[in-house]
Amino acid sequence: MTATPLIDPFQRTIDYLRVSVTDRCDFRCVYCMSENMTFLPKKELLTLEELDRMCSTFVGLGVKKLRITGGEPLVRRDIMTFFQRMSRHLDSGALRELTLTTNGSQLEKYADDLYAAGVRRINVSLDTLDDQKFADITRWGRLPQVMRGIDAAQKAGLRIKINAVALKGFNEDELFTMVDWCAERDMDLTFIEVMPMGDIGNENRLGQYWALSDLRDSLRERFTLTDLAERTGGPARYVRLEETGQKLGFITPLTHNFCESCNRVRLTCTGELYMCLGQEDMADLRKPLRDYPEDDRALENAIRAAIALKPKGHDFDYSRQKLDGQMPRHMSHTGG
Template sequence: MSQLQDNFGRRFHYLRMSVTDVCNFKCTYCLPDGYKPEGKPKFLALHEIENLISAFAEVGTEKIRITGGEPTLRKDFTDIVRIAADNDKINTIATTTNGYRLEQHAKEWYDAGLRRINVSVDSLDPKMFYQITGENKFDSVMRGIDAALEAGFERVKINAVLLKGMNDQDLPRFLHWIKHTPIDLRFIELMETGLGREYFQAHHLAGMDIKQQLEQDGWQFDQPSASDGPAQNFSHEDYKGRIGLIMPYAKNFCASCNRLRVSAKGKLHLCLFTENGVDLRDLLQDASQRPELIERLHGQLNQKKETHYLHQGITGVTQHLASIGG
């Protein structure tokens, strides 16, 4: 079966699969008022997830990131990991988490087949961490990161959204941390969403400013591999850790796009922004529907745009990133 490819020659081998849009944190840049359900949520069941993964694997998907909301809030999270791990065409299984359950479950998830983990830590100052996330969980999240390192994960990444006037003073702390700790620290430039124009204008910090500072301090740009995402990665001979910058407003950011997204309710999203998504759920009920599902995926790739148009101030219909897994 031919690999998913769009009209611009981009090939897609990476699926970001949301399994819930519920989150127990109240991050100011994402869910400042906390999660508010719309009726009783009906997220994808295990058999639907298995059929989804099988179809994507058949058309070239090699990496799956399990996302949310907070994906580990699902009681069957370990089962979801195991389903992905049981598919021999999937080479890399990752997740992004706020670290809330990491300390207790890191080894369990690793044993189930999870190999890469991104933990959101927006500040190394416990007070600022609380101010941004709305949760006084800094110490337990940091213990969870230690547990992940001890469990043997191939790669532990720390995600921090850059926020002017809030955590922009934390760079020296982060650098001190990764000097002797082998983790990848990724700074994510704040993106404007449908609900966040005022917040964006108040707190947006250009990733290019951080890049210039790193280069002045001797950090070297690492040439990307074919499987890398949109981050520009930097290393320094005096540091065990690396730094990655995700700068969605940078020129040609979308040229290397290699990922598709499926929401927790089974909608395919060709981009994090700009469109409502296409329902796949009707074709996730039985393995016999796979040929039709694959045909729908190929058909939708013809609709993928060349860019997200964020640099033009067009934020699309995405109200907050938790709704389709960031």
């Protein structure tokens, strides 16, 4: 297999692949899914063996970081066999990091297995520490189950970063509570601006939008913020809270376009490769994967052709008080 790296038209090296292994989830978060989702038929999903072959091909083309997402990745049947298979790329040194983003609901069950497969850091999506608000925003979720999962993950040795979507009128009043809680547990924390993705019925994205520039202003009332040059292969910009030494991240697709350093692409559970979260351009990789089961050359060529079409950036925009750049697909479809 050729070792020529994946370079997009803007001379960015693509070495980070996010892979959705399922569109299903045991929660129904209001900014991610409609309450009554229609999920994909099983035959359309890549099998675990196909996911292995697909991801291994990307690793062979220079991908160094693999993040497993969903839906909720840990609800997919036998998903641990996939993590165990991917660990061979960590052992060989071809893959630098294997990680996942999870809602935490299954961590109590799988934390030790994840660590054994070579996972060392995970992101847990958690927007509130209030039981009732958590039930409201996830529709189906139970906060104590997630908290037990976080306990199990830390006990297993996993480093946790909490991802909190900033929602006006929902968790504004928990800003300092979340910061303090993460500091007490030695967990990193990243705030994310709500993105205009998916037809979610009555949910008002414009009304939910809480600019992280405003959130930072609130933090400055209590803390001294120092900007950090650190990058972790994702879109977050980081600050240090001098009073606690804590690191906070901000993902701001709307108030700050982070595309100039984008090094990632997203693979759906059906084998569609999205070169940008905020664009509809995609490439069907399932066809070459299935049409040539014994030969990866067609798949490699399809991947390279897709990377050659990667756009310069997205065009999310709330500034004109309408959802310009809104994507009709649900966030769960591409795994965030």
